[in-house]
Amino acid sequence: MYIHQVAYSKPSASQTAVTGWAELPGCQQSTQGYAAGTYLFYEGDDAAFVHEVVTGIVCNFRTMSDGRRQVVSFSYPGDLIGLVQGERHRFSSQTVSPARIRRIPKGALLKSAAARPEIAERLLDFATSELAILQERFVTLNRKSAQERIATFFLELVERLGDGNKGGSVTLTLPMRRRDMADYLGLSVETVSRILTVMKNSGVIDLPHSSVVVIRDIFELEDLAECEDEF
């Protein structure tokens, strides 16, 4: 029930203007640093603040009663987390790397939106973009094979973390652990590991380190991801 930007490329392209909520009245101008693994809030917590990621990566997830966990999204610098409609957060939010976070009082944000149409429009744009991203992700993950999911995920990461080097090989430093990836993609940790080995053996990627992925041929990766090319 919160709003945040997820790792996905095309629909989020129009959101580069989303950063800069800091000038809003009542907003902390300073940011706060967190160690990796810190919870920003738990499912059920009072949703008094919207969080803006300044640096680092945040993992937003829901844990089921039987222990199954679903990562709904990762949030990257510039993303907002926790703009929920109700009183309480419906998901937990935890940093996966050291992060700097700006906390924006939700009440002040909504008051600004009521007073200034351009703020309201910006929030609505953000929400509809979020929706598009989630819908896209839905299509992606509900029908794709394990390999297609992982290929899609790497393309997302390239969009969000990439150094702009689009041709030839791209080096990705994975900020999250296998468990987070697996829970994001709806797979088991073992399957993620296995698929990575398969992709390495087939020459699509290289794994000089468990947290470093070298994409040898990004076009081949796009083929593996399927149906990402139709935009």
Add this chain to the structure above:
Amino acid sequence: MYIHQVAYSKPSASQTAVTGWAELPGCQQSTQGYAAGTYLFYEGDDAAFVHEVVTGIVCNFRTMSDGRRQVVSFSYPGDLIGLVQGERHRFSSQTVSPARIRRIPKGALLKSAAARPEIAERLLDFATSELAILQERFVTLNRKSAQERIATFFLELVERLGDGNKGGSVTLTLPMRRRDMADYLGLSVETVSRILTVMKNSGVIDLPHSSVVVIRDIFELEDLAECEDEF
């Protein structure tokens, strides 16, 4: 990339006030009737109108290049479809039953929002609720077994179509075909059919007709759906 209400109970409870966009300037006061199977728009179409479902059920889906189809949501009376951020629809929308639809010019809707904060707030509320519903659905479908998905889906339908009869047995008339259900739940048609037979044989439901489901014990169905009870 459009906004609509999906079949889900808890987060959408606060949205009963969503109907009544008809009084907006520029909005057609009249509705238009469509036969079952009519496309409201196709993926890639210009998103000039937001559609409000007055009666009937609408299926919103995306088709992949290789034919795999993912139903993102079903829209029920009172739901909005197609409030997208960009210029074009990202999904196709098709009636699954005879329907009456009100078409609202998107430009007029956004202009109203800019002029009247309460309209903007309503739209934002709608969008964030939509987000919550999709996130919830995400958690639900990415980790659940076939039977859990179908049980969850029936509970959604009871919420949206139910006659308020919550105790004992409930009779559902399924407005969509097996293929739509399967594509919504990420299953094959055959699996849906098989699971229905299993649930019938175990006494949870009865199937007097292929499109009529009698839920014998809704609490047992809730047990089958899992992890819906934690709210």
Add this chain to the structure above:
DNA sequence: CGCCCACTTGACGATCATCAAGAGTGGTGG
């Protein structure tokens, strides 16, 4: 240096998709 934790690899089984055929349903026309 050694422990701990994440990651990898292997073996096996369960779930579900696919292919194929048969049964039920609705609609149309003779």
Add this chain to the structure above:
DNA sequence: CCACCACTCTTGATGATCGTCAAGTGGGCG
């Protein structure tokens, strides 16, 4: 009114994918 046809739904058999359990391997940090 019945018969035919097209379509949906059901059921069966088989296999592939992926999860689970279990045992290793390797890197990071004290």
